[in-house]
Amino acid sequence: MDMNLGAGAGTADQAAETGLVVDRVVKHYGRVEVLHDVSLGIEPGRFVTLLGPSGSGKSTLLMCIAGFEEVGAGDIRLDGRSLRGLPPEKRDFGMVFQGYALFPHLTVAENIAFPLRIRGVGRAERESRVRAALSMVRMDGLADRLPRQISGGQQQRVALARAIVFEPRVLLLDEPLSALDRGLRAEMQEELKRLHGELALSFIYVTHDQEEALFLSDKVAILNFGRIQQVGDPATLYSRPVNRFVAGFLGRSNLIELSGRVISGVFIADPAGSPFAVPPRLEAPGRDDGPCRLTACHRPERAQLAAPGEGEGLALDGEIAQVAYHGTTLEVALRLADGSAFHVSLLNRGVLPQRGERARVLLDPGSLVPLADG
């Protein structure tokens, strides 16, 4: 009785699910585990990015979602229905590839009409939908060209049109912009963002480019070695990385070793255990009371430079070791008393700190974030 109830509750949960759910997926290539217990929810209409270095498993996860790879254990569900065993052509997922993958023997219009032909859509409707898709990606007028007659950026627009023309349930994008040059990439990023806004369609986007991920996404999942490191919206991921990998992969960071003790969820550094003039206190939820060492992460732009001895709060004293001039910003490296380096990124206000000067860095309140693996 209880067992039945339990099983029933499980399916009821799944039936109430909306969007795409990756549920404890494990995947091996031979004896190498490429995905380890990966879980991720992709709510309808969201722009979700899988971000990670090469070999992190992000593309494998996308191929599992697309149906080109089978999952070893775990499940992938769409609106509560398992996709296990469903071949890619039955999933109704649009897909955009790094190399565009346009059919070279078909014109732009024929490429976009391909998924409609396969679905047996009548000629009149097919033509009007192809026209609509073309204008959606601003490619009207190039319908009769062959793929090799148009530029890379245009090819990617056609690939996008082809992937959305059949009103897919999810759009999968596998590093779609990495073959484009810098300027074009920025333009296409804007374009993708606009399309996502107009389409009310979930986008699942794979990239190794962190700036692209932060700019485009509602939600980013950071992967490394086949494990999800952290999932969250870009602002949270950037300001509150949970571990060294995320802190290092997403933007630049200063890592500061601290020792002290935890008292009811608050870490208090020892005066001798930190480089700060006044030992900091950090929120450290989930840690047991008692003595502890931890690593805190700090983003270089969340600090000000002040004259020695000036200012209060989270302050570090040191000597300016290096100043790099970047136009809008100045990247300053400070050598602290213990010999370690601390990086500060400042807006260029016309005053250049000089090498060898003594200086004090004032950290923004709350800008020190304890890392889980510190």
Place this chain on the structure above:
Amino acid sequence: MHTLKRSGATLALAWMVLSFLLLPAFVVFPVSLTTTRYLSLPRDGVSFQHWRTLFTDPAWMSGIWESLVIATVSTAIAVAAGTLCAIGCWRLGTRVAEQVRAAMILPLMVPTIVYALGIYRLYVELDLVGTMLGVILAHAVTGLPYVVLTVTASLSNLDPALEKAARSLGANVPQTLARVIVPNVLPGVLSGAIFAFIHSWDELVIVIFIGGRALFTLPRLMWDGINENLDPAIAAVASALILFTLVVLLVELGLRARRERRDGGAA
């Protein structure tokens, strides 16, 4: 490195090599027009009597017919099997696929006479000696390498993501094959078909071994004719063979030129 100078000597050498390659093939044309009843160059005018023999004599006509049927059917088999094999290897892209591809080229490397001997032993067991089916199957196998080679060459320019793209757009595997992969390797399939056809059309050794006393293709008839009499009709047959092969090759060249013009204009 220095470039080769176009001196008189090198030009003369080039023309000599070319003549040596081509002229023996074309000597049969004048011979086929001789007025005599034995193999000779025409001296007292020309005559089409030997060409008439070729197209009226039932033995030659049945030879033409048998050659055509065998070449057509064996080419069809070689094209179907070779194309699928090349596409399969391309999709897998593994080391095993590489080995399979190498094995497919094997019939090209093994001396035909060795291969024919082996086939003969096998066909005795299978009761296929002297049957058209036997020759068709043997020619299909020996024609296979041409198709595998040309289709593999076409596939090497094809983006492997095309298959994934087609399937993500709703096409199942057969639809992907028919609507995306095959149209893109069609030039290779056609070239392979033409080579396989010509291969079967002028193949003699296998036919001698396994044709028994029942099958007389054109090359077989010529071989027997040359041994038994010196009828100039043989020269007419040889000329016809060469002309036919030339036509087929010109068609292939024409197709290729048209394709390149289209591609060139497109770029």
